[in-house]
Amino acid sequence: MIHYYVSFENPLTFYVQLQMTFEVPKEGPETLELQLPAWRPGRYELQNFAQKIQRVEVLDAASQDVLTTRKLTKDRWEVTGAAGRTVQVHYNFYAHQMDAGGSWLDETQLYLNPVQGFMYIEGRQQEPCQVQLQLPDGWQLACGLPQTGPNTLQAQSFDHLADSPLIASPTLQYRNYEVESLPFYIWIQGECPVDWTRLVADFRAFSAEQLALFGSFPAQDYHFLNQILPYKHYHGVEHLNSTVITLGPAELLMTEGLYKELLGVSCHELFHAWNIKSIRPAEMQPYDYSKENYFRTCFIAEGITTYYGEYLLARAGVRTAGQYFAELNTVLRKHYDDYGRYNLSLADASMDLWLDGYKAGVPDRKVSVYHKGALVALLLDITLRRLSNHARSLDQVMRRLWEEFGQTGIGYTEQDYIRIVNEVAGRDMQAYFDKFIYGTAPLEEPLDKALGFVGCTLRIQENAAPSESVFGFRTVLKNERTEVTDILPGSPAAAALTVDDEIVAVNGRRVDMNLHNLLSTREDQHYELSVFRQNRLLTVPLIGQDGQRFWQKITIEKLPEATPEQQASFRNWLKQEF
Structure with a gap:
């Protein structure tokens, strides 16, 4: 077992003291290598967490002799003479990044994403891990890992540990609810008004809708870890059986605008518990934290999740159709604002996340796997419904992925996804993939045609500027x-x-x-x-050029004269009255 010990002396410095202890057999290797992750799951770009590490020392735990250590790369260390010893690794970690993928220490809380600060031993990633935290009296601990003792957490492997953030604080609030006997916990860190009755009811509704879609859940419980901040912020990151959400300003939490954001990101991140944390691309089985893990299917991992994150809120009755269309129209605006949609396919944009996918980048170069990914998921969902008169939909595709790959732990490939879509459709869907996944064909006409099946249309308006x-x-x-x-x-x-x-x-x-x-x-x-x-x-x-117009406003609206059949189709799709 690998033991990690977490403490802090002066929270005003933002430095957390980390210690890693493990035994090396006598017959073990004379040298071993320690690796700090260079990226984190959920954000597919190198982040070089070693920038946050100060003063690495490696000792023999018994004699306190210093072992010879040499840095091999920016985030990899070689230790010599470790055979037959109990090894202690000491270093300081700078926890001063308050977002959903970061870590933070001050006098009010410790928030830690282990993937940022915990090293692993090359070749021993599958060993169980234990984390002990030295916390002040009265502090509560929120984490998806099981607690085996006071301030003690247990992980099955480094992968399990790295994907389990924690918040420790004397002011944590929480409520829990159950869906099909599965416990969910909503944790809130921050000074904010909370309407717990409304919050729990809405969370239970969208959780039940997701569980009904997939039929079972990947974990024994689930934790929403919310950092509600005193300033404007919005970010969420998925984990194995938890999510961290950073949102603000705190005093506006229960106002319509910010509460809408809380529901949207929470529903999105819960969907990820299936789609990417369990239904994982073959290229990421397992994760390699030392380098890029290229994969071409982020339009599934993020695009489909972005679609369902808003759609399921409407289907669960948490949002009205009008509210859902407002969110869809935001996605449409972001997609059509960027002419990069003519220059890069969704599959290639998935690869390029590792290049510049989270930055604005040079003009008109790329397309968003989130925004276009959500629109092509909408197109596919309604197309499958039209082909089968609602007997089949994207729901069946996702459940098949869950049953064949999520529950088995086998990574899926592009061809696996294409095969399942074809089987659910009952026909060859290669034209859809060639045009909208591997090509750059415009979406306006096919989207408008699909939306007509559910009594809606794409409306194009002139830009007033x-x-x-x-x-x-x-x-x-x-x-x-x-x-x-x-x-x-x-x-x-x-x-x-x-x-x-x-x-x-x-x-x-x-x-x-x-x-x-x-x-x-x-x-x-x-x-x-x-x-x-x-x-x-x-x-x-x-x-100016006569007749040519740019940056038009494209929105989804209900048809004013939808037929009874279209209205019935709308109810089948959205589970709401037309």
Whole structure:
């Protein structure tokens, strides 16, 4: 067994003291290697957690002799002369990152994501692990790991430990509820108003809807670990039988806007307990924490989860159809705002998460596995329903994945997913994959056709801002300066402007929070713009193109004259009246 000991001396420094103790057999290797994870499951990019490590020392526990240690890479250490010894590894970990994937220490709490700070021994990742925490009197401990003693946690393996965050605090609040005898815990750290009756009822409703979809659960219990913060924040990360959610500002928790976010992210993260934590891509069986784990199916892991995270809230009666459509329309806006959808497929975007998937990146390069992934999941779900008159849907695809791969612990491949979709559809769905997963075909027409089956339509409206709709560029005000931030390829602006241009005048009129008005004065749409580009004053022509419009607003709405059949189909899909 590998033992970890966690303590802290001065929380004002944010440093946590970590100790790792383990035995090395006499016949064991003369050298061993210690690895600190370089990334964490749920965020598929290298994060280099070794930046947070200070003063690594390796000792013989009995003699306190220092063992020879050499750093091999940025996050890997070689220890010599360990055979036949009980080895202690000491180091400090800087816990000063308050988000759902981070760690935090102050005088009010210890919040720890083990994947950030705990090393493992290469080749011994499957050994059981025990974590003991030295905590002040009166502090409570929230974690998905079983507690085997006071402030003592037990993990089956390093993978189990790394995927089990904890919060320890004297001010933790919690409530629990059950669905099909399965216990769920809602933990809240933070000073905030909580309507526990409403919260528990809504959480129970969407939990029951998810459990009914899959038929069984991957774990013995589940923990929602909520950090409710005094400032604006939004983040969630999935784990084996828990999630961490960071949300704020705290005083607004039960207001409609922030409560909506809490429900959405919570439903999303619970769905991940099946989809990615158990139904795992073959490339991640097991995780390799030392390097990138490339996989092409994040449109399943994140895209389908993004779709279900909002859809199941409506299906469970927690949200109205109108509220659900508002969330869908946000996804549509984010997808259609970025012309990268013409340049990168969903499968390739999954690979590129490791490159720049969580950053804005260069203009028009990539597509979101979350947003487009959710839209193609919606398209697939309604298509399966239309082909079978609601006898089959994406629900059956997900349950098959759970039964064949989640319950068995076998990783699935792209071909496994395609096979299951074809079998559920009862026909060859390769055109869907070629166009929307491996290609960059537009979604408007197929989505509108699919939505018609459930009495809805895609509505396309003109953008009211002429800079965006007529000329294809966006600006932002910075210190009373109007700066260009985005330009669409092939638009009139692309022939005249560049990102970071400061627009100072239109046809000789000074720009002062009046750009839209100044670009609406001429019917021939011919303008001269005065811009500062790299501190040089230039005059450039800006000429609109008749009939061509950009950045249109695309929304999903109910058909005003839906047939009785369409209305019945809507009820089958959303479990709500039309």
